[in-house]
Amino acid sequence: MGDKTAYNDRNIAFLMDGESVSVGNIVYECFHRSIPMHSHSDNSYEIHYISSGHGMVTISGEEYDTLPGTLYITGPHVKHSMVPDDKDPLSEFCIYLKLSPDGKTGRSGLSPLKLFREMSIWYGKDGYGIHALMRSLFAELGEESIGYRTVVESLIRQIIIACVRNYSVNEESSDLRGTEHSDNQYLIIEEAFLYEYATLTLPILAGRLNLSTRQTQRLLIEHYGMTFQSKKTEAKMSAAALMLGLPDKTVTEIADELGYSSVEHFSSAFKKFYGMSASKYRKKVIK
Template identity: 40%
Template structure:
């Protein structure tokens, strides 16, 4: 059964760092998730309790199977490809951190915050902790909010303990304060890349178009147009892997006005035509 706790804000503090859990999800992953990036001071914890698939992170590819734990941190490009014959079931927590390096002294939290990507097998028996968290959030029994904060702290500690047994792939994260609006930006490009426009995003953020442009450039180092193009081209790679889809259908799904425009944009972005890409299945 899938459970979504979106657009929430559960604050908790641990090791001199203030965290906010803004998305908490347990769900079967039935479709591929295109390449996307989180902003500064954002960490997404992923635990796969069943199924298998592949993860593409920072240009590298990893096999995912039952009991895989991975964390994608600030500015880590990643995509999730599920095995359609054995879809992954994922437990996921999206966190933003408010770091104060002058006060933080906890070595475990230092480990967690200093890596923008880590993947390995969980050896801390983290699944029952996730299950307790979702039980509290669903039941809303007396004191559930305080209990959720304690469990979230336990999850972060358990994740960081895994780091000591297996080295992380990359490091370091930024120390700027991550704004909640970045979550809106990331989900907008991830799910609405085909029709994304600056006015609509600005309206959702409650900002002017100029402020929105500045926010995107600050957190991602890209303009709105570049971010949209990256999102559409990442989705295009996944759609081109589906033999049942024609180039015409793919161009429509991506929001291009014509197949020719899509082909031209894809070749400019990747240096290869979509038809050639589809044939060789990169």
């Protein structure tokens, strides 16, 4: 696959759970350029899967240091942008979907598309084989063999279901409200951010707490007053401040230990958090 492969003229549309799903762009791109902040219209969703490379993704003001295997969904009016690493640019599969306006199917209970609609923002590690599904999708679109449109529709349905499974198939039946949380759960949270600030992800933390990712976000906001990403940034910046007080440790080593893909990403995050550059902070603490 080259730097960019795009299919935007196939007029793919189908029904799923009684709703219409129209597929706009289906794109694979290795990014050597930044994507500025933008959003999409009512009932529009993008599925993004990062197959390789590193970079910084910003969604609704939250910054994510992004690695291969990352899945994120952006729904209507969700502002997002992406800055690839110059030396190891991000490669992304992206599907743009337009759902029926009202979202009313006449069906009761849970359905994959109903749950998908709730995912106006989701970011995490894929655990349901979306990379393989994307590769199969592009192979079908490229070859255009007999019956390929039927296969393509089936693959897109499977990708939507995989997104929902990542999000949580039981989200509607279990809610944080009314759930009692033990002191042990708070200990799990605090030790995770204390020792694993470089590698911790929301799905990993949610798994340890036996909660969905949405429930975990709510717990963090209600108990700590911040989102997962904000708390992770706080933990990383606290560690960074301590490391900058060690004269033998270089800024490059600190950025690497904190899980940043480049010194530039670390420096930008540090200045945004503390209001000064890492080098200026170091001069201040080492006298």
